[in-house]
Every structure is written in C-alpha cells, then in structure tokens.
Amino acid sequence: MSRRTAWSLAAAAAVAGLAACTTPALAPAQKPTASIQRTANGVAHISAPDYETLAYGVAYAHAQDNVCQTAQQLVTVRAERARYFGAGTGLLGLRALPNDQVDLFIKAHMDDAALARARAATSVDAQAMERGTVAGYNRFLTDNLGRLPAACNNQPWVQPMTLAELYRLTEVSTVQAGIGALADAWLAAKPPAAKAAQSLAEPAPNLADAAAAMREAGLLDSPFGSNAWAFGRDTTGTGRGVLLGNPHFPWVGANRFWQMHLTVPGKLDVMGASLGQTANVQIGFNKDVAWSHTVSTGKRFTLHELTLVEGDPTSYLIDGQPEEMTQQSVSVVVKATDGSTSTKTQTLWRSRFGPVVVVARAGLNWTNKNAYALQDANTGGARGTDVYLAMNQARSVADLQRALRGLGTLWVNTIAVDRQGNAMYADTSVVPDVDASMLERCAPSAPAKALLRGAGLVVLDGSQSACNWRQDPSSAKPGVIPFERLPVAVRSDWLHNSNDSFFYSHPQQTFNNISPLVGDDVMRSRRTRSGLIELPELLARGPVTLQSVQAQLFENRNLAGRLVMPDLLAACAASAPTEAAKDGCAALRGWNLTSNADARGAALFREFWRTAAGIPGVWRVPADKAQPVATPTGLKMGDAAVAAKVWDALTQAVGKVRAAGFALDAPLGQVQRPANTEEVIALHGGDDSEGVLNNVGDRAAPGITTKGIRIDYGTSYVQTVTFDERGPVAQALLVYGQSTNPASPHATDQLRLYDAKQWPTLPFHTKDVAKARVGEVLRLTRP
Numbered sequence: 198m199s200r201r202t203a204w205s206l207a208a209a210a211a212v213a214g215l216a217a218c219t220t221p222a223l224a225p226a227q228k229p230t231a232s233i234q235r236t237a238n239g240v241a242h243i244s245a246p247d248y249e250t251l252a253y254g255v256a257y258a259h260a261q262d263n264v265c266q267t268a269q270q271l272v273t274v275r276a277e278r279a280r281y282f283g284a285g286t287g288l289l290g291l292r293a294l295p296n297d298q299v300d301l302f303i304k305a306h307m308d309d310a311a312l313a314r315a316r317a318a319t320s321v322d323a324q325a326m327e328r329g330t331v332a333g334y335n336r337f338l339t340d341n342l343g344r345l346p347a348a349c350n351n352q353p354w355v356q357p358m359t360l361a362e363l364y365r366l367t368e369v370s371t372v373q374a375g376i377g378a379l380a381d382a383w384l385a386a387k388p389p390a391a392k393a394a395q396s397l398a399e400p401a402p403n404l405a406d407a408a409a410a411m412r413e414a415g416l417l418d419s420p421f422g423s424n425a426w427a428f429g430r431d432t433t434g435t436g437r438g439v440l441l442g443n444p445h446f447p448w449v450g451a452n453r454f455w456q457m458h459l460t461v462p463g464k465l466d467v468m469g470a471s472l473g474q475t476a477n478v479q480i481g482f483n484k485d486v487a488w489s490h491t492v493s494t495g496k497r498f499t500l501h502e503l504t505l506v507e508g509d510p511t512s513y514l515i516d517g518q519p520e521e522m523t524q525q526s527v528s529v530v531v532k533a534t535d536g537s538t539s540t541k542t543q544t545l546w547r548s549r550f551g552p553v554v555v556v557a558r559a560g561l562n563w564t565n566k567n568a569y570a571l572q573d574a575n576t577g578g579a580r581g582t583d584v585y586l587a588m589n590q591a592r593s594v595a596d597l598q599r600a601l602r603g604l605g606t607l608w609v610n611t612i613a614v615d616r617q618g619n620a621m622y623a624d625t626s627v628v629p630d631v632d633a634s635m636l637e638r639c640a641p642s643a644p645a646k647a648l649l650r651g652a653g654l655v656v657l658d659g660s661q662s663a664c665n666w667r668q669d670p671s672s673a674k675p676g677v678i679p680f681e682r683l684p685v686a687v688r689s690d691w692l693h694n695s696n697d698s699f700f701y702s703h704p705q706q707t708f709n710n711i712s713p714l715v716g717d718d719v720m721r722s723r724r725t726r727s728g729l730i731e732l733p734e735l736l737a738r739g740p741v742t743l744q745s746v747q748a749q750l751f752e753n754r755n756l757a758g759r760l761v762m763p764d765l766l767a768a769c770a771a772s773a774p775t776e777a778a779k780d781g782c783a784a785l786r787g788w789n790l791t792s793n794a795d796a797r798g799a800a801l802f803r804e805f806w807r808t809a810a811g812i813p814g815v816w817r818v819p820a821d822k823a824q825p826v827a828t829p830t831g832l833k834m835g836d837a838a839v840a841a842k843v844w845d846a847l848t849q850a851v852g853k854v855r856a857a858g859f860a861l862d863a864p865l866g867q868v869q870r871p872a873n874t875e876e877v878i879a880l881h882g883g884d885d886s887e888g889v890l891n892n893v894g895d896r897a898a899p900g901i902t903t904k905g906i907r908i909d910y911g912t913s914y915v916q917t918v919t920f921d922e923r924g925p926v927a928q929a930l931l932v933y934g935q936s937t938n939p940a941s942p943h944a945t946d947q948l949r950l951y952d953a954k955q956w957p958t959l960p961f962h963t964k965d966v967a968k969a970r971v972g973e974v975l976r977l978t979r980p
Contacts, residue, residue: 229249230245230250231244231245231257231333236959236970238934239942240456240457240458241259241262241455241935242457242460242966243459243460244460245460246461249325249328252327253330253333253979255457255459256332256334257333258457259455261337265348265355265938268356270369270473271362275362276307278296281353284534288449290374290415290451293897296531297529298380300529302383303369306376306377309365313360319582326477327363327364330474331359332979334474335357336977347940367579367581368577371576371607374416374607376498379554383554385554389565401644402559402560404652406558407556407651408653421492422695422722424441424694424695424728424890425440425695426693427612430619430689432690433742434739435740438487439741439919440489441917442488442612443489446472446911448872448910455935459478467481468481468961469916475585477586483590485920486592486613488612488614490610493698494624494698495624496628496715497626497628497629499666500571500656500657503568505565505568510563516662520548520549527542527543527545528540548568548659551571551576553568553570560648574666580603580605581607587599588600597613601625602625603673612694616920619687620690624683624699624716625683625685629666630667631667635667639657639658639661641658683711686703691703693729696721697719720825723885723886724892730756742919747956750891753792753793753890754889755802757887762788766785768832769785769786780861781805782847787862797864798861798862801854803884803887804900805846806884807850809832809842814839816833817835853901857901857903858903868906869908871945872897873933873944876945880951881952882908892912912951916929924962927958927959930956932947933948935947
C-alpha cells in the first residue's frame with residue numbers, strides 16, 4: 198500500500214471514527230452542516246447548528262489558510278521534529294530550541310491519560326468542540342490530498358490529527374509561561390556523581406545574568422506583551438464603552454492569531470481572533486461586550502529548594518523524612534544530515550513538586566546538598582474552552598466576571614467594556630496560592646531568596662510540606678488563587694494595561710490583600726509609562742471615539758527619544774568626540790521623535806538605544822518609585838564615564854547602519870520591514886525598549902542588517918470596538934494577514950493596510966456579512 202493511500206485511509210477512518218462515537222447516523226438531509234463565508238481580507242464567518250459542527254467548520258477554514266503551520270505543530274507535539282527535520286530548531290511555545298530538545302521535552306512532559314481525564318471533566322459542549330476540531334482538520338486533509346501548499350504537500354510528516362494530539366497542542370500553549378519556558382533547564386538536570394565530594398558553598402548568583410537568562414526564556418520583561426484600553430460611559434460621550442485591544446505577539450509560529458466570526462443560532466454570535474486550533478474567540482466582541490488580553494505579571498510556577506539526603510542526591514527530605522525522586526527515561530529518533538537515523542535517550546527526574554531543573558546562570562544547580570524542582574500551576578489545565586465559551590456568550594461585564602471565575606485565562610489579564618458603558622480590568626490568570634507571609638516563612642537559602650527581586654523567580658523551602666501551595670476549596674483549581682482574591686476593577690471612566698501589574702490599571706484604583714505573586718508596584722514596561730502620559734492627553738481632547746483611539750496608537754510616539762534626545766543633542770553641540778558621532782548627531786537632529794514610517798533617523802536611534810539603554814547609571818534622573826511616570830529621564834552626560842559609553846554606543850550604531858547599507862537619516866519605513874515576506878512593505882512602530890505603544894520588534898534576529906530591521910513580532914490582531922443601537926461597531930486589523938501560505942492573497946494584504954494606517958470595518962450582522970461576502974459560501978456536511 199502506498200503512503201498516500203495509507204494516509205487517505207487513515208484520515209477517512211479518523212473522521213468516520215469520530216462521527217461514529219459522537220452522534221447516531223442521520224439521513225443526509227438531517228446531517229449537520231457548517232457554512233463558511235469569507236469577507237474582505239479573508240476573514241472567515243462560520244455558522245453551524247451546534248458546537249461540534251461549528252468547530253468542524255472552524256478547523257476546516259483555518260486549515261485553508263494555515264494547514265502547513267498546523268501540520269508542523271503536530272510534528273512538534275508528536276515529538277518527531279528531530280526524526281523529520283534533523284538538527285535544526287523548532288518553536289516550543291515562545292522559544293526556539295534544538296529539535297531533539299523539543300522532542301525530549303514533549304516525550305517527558307505529555308501525560309495523555311491525565312490530559313484525557315482533565316478533558317472528561319469539562320462540559321459536553323467543550324468536548325464536542327474538540328471532537329469537531331479534529332474531524333474538521335482531518336476532513337481538510339482528505340479533501341486536499343496532494344494539493345496542499347508547497348511547504349507541506351506530499352510530506353510524510355503531514356498526518357491526520359487525533360484528540361490526544363489536540364490536547365497536546367493546547368498543553369504546549371498552556372505551559373509556555375512555566376515548565377515549557379524552562380524545558381532546557383529540565384533536560385539539563387543531572388544528579389552529581391554519587392562519590393563526589395561534598396560541594397563547597399556556592400557563590401551567590403550574578404543577579405544581572407540571572408535576570409538576562411529569564412528574559413531570554415521569556416519569563417521576565419517579555420517583549421510578548423500587549424496594550425489594552427477600556428473607556429467607560431464617562432469618557433465616550435455615547436454612554437457606551439470603547440475598547441482598544443493591541444496584543445503584541447509573534448508573527449510566525451503557533452502563537453499567530455486568526456480572525457473568525459462564529460455563529461450558532463440562538464446560542465452564540467461572536468467575532469474576533471484566536472491563537473491556534475480553537476473554536477472560541479479569545480480576543481473579540483459580541484453584540485454587548487468587547488474584550489482583549491494583555492500578558493499578566495503573575496507567576497505561573499514556583500521553584501522548591503530541595504534538601505537532599507546525605508550521600509543520596511536523588512532523595513530529599515520532607516519534614517525530616519526521606520523521599521525518593523522518580524526517574525523517567527525517554528527516547529527520540531534523530532535524523533542525521535546523510536538521512537540515517539539514531540536514537541537519543543535521556544533520563545529526567547521529578548520530585549513531588551514537579552520536574553527537577555538546573556538553571557546555572559541563576560545559581561540553581563544540583564549539588565550534593567540541594568536541588569530545585571519546578572511546580573507549574575498550568576500543567577494539565579483544561580478549563581479554557583469552557584471559560585472562553587462563557588465569555589463569548591456574555592452580555593455584560595458582570596457576565597464576563599462570572600466566566601472568569603473558572604480561571605481559564607491562563608497567563609493574561611482581561612480588559613473589557615460593555616454597551617452599558619462599564620470598563621473592566623481583571624487579572625484572573627492562574628497564580629500559585631502563595632501569599633506574602635508564606636514567602637517570608639518559607640524563604641529558602643539567601644542566594645535563592647534573592648532571585649525573586651533580582652530575576653523574578655519565586656523559590657520556596659522544599660523541605661517543609663507546609664511550604665506547598667495553599668489549597669483553597671473555593672478555587673476553580675486546587676492550589677491556585679481563587680477569583681475572590683485576584684484583582685478585578687470596574688469603572689465608568691477608564692482602565693488600561695501594558696504588561697505591568699494591576700497596580701497601574703488606573704491612578705485612582707486601589708486593590709487590597711493581593712498576593713505578591715500576582716504583581717507588585719514596580720513599573721517595568723516603558724509602554725505603561727507611555728500610556729499614563731498619552732491617555733490623559735487623549736481624554737483631554739474630548740469624547741473618546743474609535744478614530745481618536747486609532748490615531749493615538751498609530752501616532753507612534755517614541756518615549757525613549759523624548760526622554761534622552763534633548764541631553765544628547767545638547768552634548769552633540771558641545772563635544773561629539775568622533776567624526777562618526779558627529780555624523781550620528783547630525784542625522785538625529787532631523788528626527789521627529791516618532792517611529793512613523795517617514796521618521797528620518799529613527800532606525801539609527803533604535804540601534805543606539807539597544808546599547809545605550811543598558812549603560813549603568815545612564816539616566817540623569819534615576820527611577821523614583823514615587824514618580825513612576827516622570828522618571829527616569831535624561832542622559833547623564835555630565836558624568837565622563839557614562840558620557841564615554843554613550844558616545845561609544847552612538848559610534849557603534851553609526852557603524853552598524855552604514856555597514857547595513859542604509860543612510861543614517863533613512864526613513865524608518867525604508868529600513869523596517871516584515872520578516873515573513875520579501876515584499877517591500879514599509880512598517881511603522883517601535884521597539885518595546887523605546888516605549889512606543891505600537892510595539893513591533895525583531896526578536897529572532899535583533900539588529901539592523903543588509904536586509905534592514907526585520908520585524909517578527911508585535912502588533913498583531915489590533916481591534917477597536919464600540920456599540921450602537923444594532924450591536925458592535927468594530928474596526929480591526931490582523932497585521933500579518935490570515936494566511937501563512939505565501940501564495941495566498943491573504944498572506945500580506947493586511948500588512949499593506951497597516952502600512953497605510955487603514956482600519957477595516959468588520960461586518961457582523963447577517964445582512965452586512967452577506968453584502969460584504971467575497972466568493973461563494975462553502976457548506977460542509979459533517980459525517
């Protein structure tokens with residue numbers, strides 16, 4: 198039997214098997230059918246008579262745009278990247294790791310039986326949607342055998358999906374802010390040699406290096422953030438809410454958004470965007486509410502400092518009693534460059550808290566005295582589908598709060614408005630139930646304790662059972678903080694978030710008795726500061742509208758430039774020390790302090806600031822917690838040592854821009870281009886470090902090259918929503934487009950709209966969708 202025939206039979210059997218186990222046989226006229234319509238820019242509108250058929254249509258439509266992306270993700274969760282792709286790298290959540298490391302982690306972490314048990318506890322509707330997702334994707338494969346996009350057509354790794362693999366896809370996303378971010382730390386954990394001498398006291402970790410390691414893992418000051426603004430009836434002039442949702446997420450990989458409008462008559466009518474394989478809208482709106490998410494400051498895991506049994510480094514003490522670690526051996530197949538394969542095997546270790554990890558740069562090593570285990574609050578989470586289904590059906594901010602009690606928004610804040618003019622901020626993400634008193638009572642060794650402030654890592658004393666997480670019976674998940682003890686605010690004026698904690702949601706908003714693991718009063722995001730400067734100016738100009746919000750976001754003010762350029766230019770006029778620095782000064786004098794596409798010198802400033810921002814003592818007025826919006830500011834050019842480093846940063850930046858072949862005063866749009874296409878499309882927006890609200894960046898390959906500054910993350914699905922008598926009024930962009938297929942007309946069409954700062958109006962009502970429809974309606978009858 199040929200591989201193609203086998204694949205076809207397997208796909209058909211998978212679809213038939215799912216149908217057979219979910220619904221009785223129906224006559225053809227009775228079989229449920231999904232309808233797929235497309236409007237401008239390939240936006241998909243899917244309707245169906247039930248949730249399973251809806252998900253069937255969603256999965257099919259998503260595969261039309263992104264089948265190769267999904268097929269690649271399935272290779273990842275099957276732990277077969279190294280088998281098919283060899284020694285390259287693959288994305289695990291937000292991180293790129295060697296393929297064999299990705300495979301080993303997947304083999305070790307995924308517990309299919311536990312994931313299935315978690316799904317069995319969800320609602321009938323949630324389970325039906327997941328069955329429909331699998332069947333819809335497999336139907337697409339069967340319908341398009343041999344006619345897939347070039348990137349995956351006739352590839353042996355393109356195979357039908359199973360329910361277990363769908364659960365794994367969700368799990369990878371679920372733990373990407375926990376053990377998934379430290380997968381390599383788990384793989385690095387090996388016990389010391391049994392006969393090794395007792396370890397001497399280790400030096401305290403370099404906290405700056407520890408913080409850098411956590412940034413690289415995406416666990417500290419991550420660039421993958423967002424802005425969201427909620428304006429209530431006191432500020433809009435209409436009595437209704439206005440929302441801006443501006444997530445900053447990758448433009449490639451599993452964390453790409455996809456636009457859809459979902460309808461089940463009488464039950465559901467919701468529009469927006471989602472990540473991955475889901476038939477729920479994660480950021481969007483219905484006729485009464487609109488919401489968005491931002492990445493929360495909450496901690497998703499704790500580390501536990503294990504006290505090891507003397508002479509036995511794989512046993513540890515709990516309340517004075519020894520307990521053995523468990524070991525797990527996993528094997529993966531690795532393809533060599535000549536096509537041959539070999540098997541790689543590794544042993545991984547666990548404690549009662551979770552995997553044993555080693556993060557050497559943070560001083561978390563496995564010695565003869567101590568080891569460190571990671572407990573992830575999101576592992577095995579299955580509440581998201583039900584929580585989002587309830588959010589999708591909400592009719593008010595109060596309904597959204599009831600939905601959020603399920604703690605299914607795993608690592609994000611929720612910012613929302615409703616047609617009654619209420620604005621809401623809520624961090625109801627999943628956070629270990631550890632309060633300030635436990636942090637003090639369960640403090641580990643002094644070096645490990647210092648990691649909380651220095652690198653954002655929570656380490657608890659793992660030798661006491663009383664130092665495990667509190668088990669509050671009111672929580673939707675034992676061991677995590679319940680809704681009632683999380684920060685939630687509803688106001689009639691405004692609320693916002695740009696990835697700092699609840700503390701900065703509004704200048705007059707206060708919260709009480711919130712665990713420090715949810716957030717603190719330190720402002721870390723320069724975009725938070727920008728928001729607290731720009732939002733009052735926006736409000737002072739009159740009632741807030743969609744157009745005024747859009748204009749504010751895309752004004753692209755560069756906060757860092759505004760803070761440091763006066764001092765730099767004053768120093769330029771007095772004593773630029775080199776010809777290159779003088780040339781840089783001349784170019785920057787013409788910069789308009791924005792990150793608009795026409796801003797001359799903005800690219801030079803970007804390269805300068807990448808280095809200058811990290812100079813110790815660079816600020817003339819350092820950060821003052823009592824004045825978080827006003828400080829830090831200025832360049833300390835009066836300090837000769839600091840000034841020398843600033844001039845060196847400018848000289849280096851001039852050299853980089855020239856080596857890349859660009860003029861020092863080249864317009865930003867001439868330099869800044871998307872990484873996911875070779876089309877010449879100018880991009881506006883600035884880097885997170887610059888405090889530009891419209892944040893775009895070049896995470897995979899930072900820095901200017903002969904190909905320019907290639908943007909691969911940032912503003913992604915950006916929506917503005919309000920309400921009229923009929924329902925929602927929404928204008929939105931999916932910046933990188935609906936499709937990952939380069940041959941699709943929807944691979945770059947919205948990039949050009951973004952370039953022109955155009956915001957398409959989204960058709961929501963049935964008549965409006967029909968009027969805006971592009972092409973014929975596709976009807977899919979479910980087996």
